[in-house]
């Protein structure tokens with residue numbers, strides 16, 4: 001069968017005077033994974049663990065060069081649905097024993113996470129926590145006046161309740177991606193950096209492989225688009241439109257003063273719209289939980305751009321209200337991050353209308369903490385096994401023509 005090449009508009013253009021060699025099939029793979037962030041590397045590991053031979057991961061620059069390397073790395077467990085709760089619980093179990101489960105160091109710090117909600121959100125919180133408990137997640141709803149026994153430095157006045165997740169915390173996303181890639185290699189997968197997929201090859205209604213920007217063609221019966229912020233562009237080369245918006249999420253860094261004392265836990269103030277997570281070097285990473293990223297589209301090539309103090313100031317004011325001792329912290333800079341956002345702020349983990357072309361994208365700001373379960377889930381689907389979590393909420397077809405709604409904060413409580 002003749003294979004068709006769905007090329008990006010600029011994919012075939014060479015500099016004047018240079019001619020590309022004819023695109024003959026130069027090699028083959030069983031599964032090609034596009035993207036070397038936490039999603040692609042976790043999937044490579046899980047496919048190889050299932051005995052899939054000939055897994056080839058292609059990363060256009062370096063492992064963790066995308067959203068993974070710019071992530072805040074928070075692992076909280078408050079999710080509005082049974083399936084996402086199951087996924088985060090499965091993932092946390094991996095982070096807690098990463099060295100045995102995968103190998104290497106995930107940088108996991110189980111400092112616990114506090115989540116403050118407004119009085120009007122308390123009933124929803126109680127219902128959501130019931131779902132969490134049903135899947136075995138440890139979480140305790142505290143009266144605002146009791147939050148001080150966990151962390152006396154947060155200002156809980158005006159809150160309706162504070163959720164305490166003693167097992168949550170944060171990890172190191174770049175380290176996790178690297179560790180998954182190393183583990184996948186040990187199991188026989190090939191991980192290639194500096195190789196950019198220019199187009200997805202199709203034959204009739206099926207995927208046939210990929211073409212790289214070097215003019216190489218790699219034949220493969222299965223291709224997984226795990227290109228994060230670039231997933232829409234990769235899928236488009238196969239004629240598949242993904243309902244994903246790339247939305248800007250800046251991260252601000254401050255340095256705690258000596259009087260602050262021991263590091264704070266992760267704190268997400270859903271009422272006031274701020275989050276904080278400690279970092280080494282007395283640093284705190286902070287940002288906004290009220291700006292709707294979906295309404296701030298960003299060119300993914302601007303990832304990592306510096307941010308100004310002027311931009312940070314409104315967010316830092318909310319941070320200081322949530323944790324007043326941080327009002328004394330020193331501004332240390334920050335960076336422009338971005339989320340790949342779907343209309344319901346939940347991932348797409350599904351086969352596309354092009355048979356054999358799978359999508360593992362639209363992580364909507366959750367992709368680090370879910371990565372172990374996402375890789376496990378996709379590996380099951382791709383190999384025709386039953387995934388551990390019901391796949392229905394992650395199907396591509398669930399959206400119809402819905403436009404983006406809600407915000408990142410609504411992905412906690414619905």
Ligand SMILES: Cc1cc2nc3c(=O)[nH]c(=O)nc-3n(C[C@H](O)[C@H](O)[C@H](O)COP(=O)(O)OP(=O)(O)OC[C@H]3O[C@@H](n4cnc5c(N)ncnc54)[C@H](O)[C@@H]3O)c2cc1C
Nearest residue numbers: 035037038039060066067068071072074197228337367369
């Ligand atoms: C600022 C910020 C804060 C975050 N905070 C949290 C958090 O606290 N907790 C949490 O759970 N999640 C968080 N996230 C989300 C999480 O980090 C991401 O969802 C996750 O890291 C995405 O991983 P990925 O592998 O899907 O995508 P990416 O990490 O973006 O990886 C995709 C890779 O594909 C490569 N690529 C793109 N196009 C091509 C191509 N054509 N050919 C080959 N390779 C290609 C890119 O170079 C990139 O390395 C945050 C994200 C950001 C940006």
